[in-house]
Amino acid sequence: MSGEPLRIGITCYPTFGGSGIVATEIGLSLARRGHQVHFICGGVPWRLDGFVDNVFFHEVEARDYPLFDHPYALALASKMVEVATYEKLDLFHVHYAIPHATSAHLARQILGPAAPRLVTTLHGTDITVVGHERSFLPITRFSIAASDAVTVPSQYLKDATYELLGLPGEVPIEVIPNFVDTDEYAPGPRAPGAPRRLVHNSNFRPLKRVGDVVEVFARVHREIPCELVLIGDGPDRSTVELKVRELGLTRAVKFLGKQLHFVEVLQGADAFLLPSASESFGLAALEALSCGVPVVASDVGGLAEVITDGETGFLRPLGAVDQMAEAVLRLLRDEPLRLRMSQAARASAIARFPREPMVARYEACYRRVLGR
Ligand code: GMT
Secondary structure: OOOOOOEEEEEOOOOOOHHHHHHHHHHHHHHHOOOEEEEEEOOOOOOOOOOOOOEEEEEOOOOOEOOEOOOHHHHHHHHHHHHHHHHOOOEEEEEOHHHHHHHHHHHHHHHHHHOOEEEEEOOOHHHHHOOOOOOOHHHHHHHHHOOOEEEEOOHHHHHHHHHHHOOOOOOOOEEOOOOEOOOOOOOOOOOOOOOEEEEEEOOOOHHHOHHHHHHHHHHHHHHOOEEEEEEOOOOOHHHHHHHHHHOOOOOOEEEEEOOOOOHHHHHOOOEEEEOOOOOOOOHHHHHHHHOOOOEEEEOOOOHHHHOOEOOOEEEEOOOOHHHHHHHHHHHHHOHHHHHHHHHHHHHHHHHHOEHHHHHHHHHHHHHHHHOO
C-alpha cells in the first residue's frame, strides 16, 4: 500500500448480483492492503464469508411501520452518519446511485464540513433499467452529480449514463472495469466421460431471458447429447422450470439454485450462455471466461467489452436463439476450436480483468478525491 491506511464505508445491495460481488471483492482486497473497511448494508453481502481482518459489518435496520412505507434510504443515511462519526470514515464508496448515493449525500449534509468524501459506482440497473424513469430521473442525476467521483464498469455504461440521464459533460465518469480473481476462477480437470455441459448463472430476472437459455439448449440437445446446469434463482425460476418440463428436458437440465461456490461447475462446462436483454458488463460471463469457458451471449450493452466475438466467445443479436444454438454447436463439434477459444478466454481474463490492478485504480480514485 502506498500512503496512509484509509477508513472506508462501503454500501451495496447484499443480494445475489454482480454489484454486491464487486463491492465485496473491492472491500476484501482493500482490507488485505491494510485499509479499514466498514460495510454498511441492509444484510451481510452475499460473498462476505466469516471473519476477515480489517473488515466490519454494520446492518441497516429499516423498520416497517404502516405510515412509513420505504424507510430503507433514510435508515441507511442515519446509519452512515453513525458509522462515519464513530469510525471516523474518510470516504463512502456506494454501489448504485439510488438510493445509496442519495442516502450518502443526505448523511454528508448532516455531518457537515468534516463529512467523508463520496465515490459512487454505477452498475447498470440503476441507470439503464430504473434510474432514467421519470419517477427517479431527477434524484438519480442529482445524486450522481453530488458525488466527488463516479465510476462505471464499462464504456457502454458511461455513454448510457450521459445519454439517458442528460448528465452534464462536466461531471466526469471514470471507467474501471469489473475484475475476477483469476486464481480462484481457473480451469480445472474435467471428469472423464462427463457429459457435454452448458451453464448459465443469474438472478433469473426477466432481463436475463433464462427462457432463451432453455430454447438454445433445446436446439443443441436435439443434435448432441448434453446437459444444462442453471445456477441462481429469482422471479422467473418457476416459469423456466415449467418450460423445461413442457419441452421434456427435465432429465437434462439441473437447477442448482443460489450457489456461493460453483467453480467446479464452470470447469466442466463447454460453453456459458448469457442471452440477456441488457448488461452493463456481465460479471458472470467474466467468471466463465476466467475458467476457460467460451461465452455465447447477446450482443447488448457492455458485453462486447468483455467477450471478443469469434475469439473468446460468440455475440449474437438479442433473441436470436437459432444463431446462438448454432454457435454452441460449432464449439461442441469442433474440439480444436473449443480449445483455442478456451485458452483465449482464460488469457483475456488474466490480461484484461485482473483483480489487484483494478482495486489499485479504486484506491487511486479515493486518494484523488481526498487530495492525498
Ligand atoms: O444484472 C443483474 O441483475 C444484477 C446487477 C447488479 O446490480 O448486481 O448487475 C449489474 O452489475 C454487474 C456488476 O457491475 C454487471 O456485471 C451487470 O452487467 C449489471 N447488470 C445489468 O446491467 C443489467
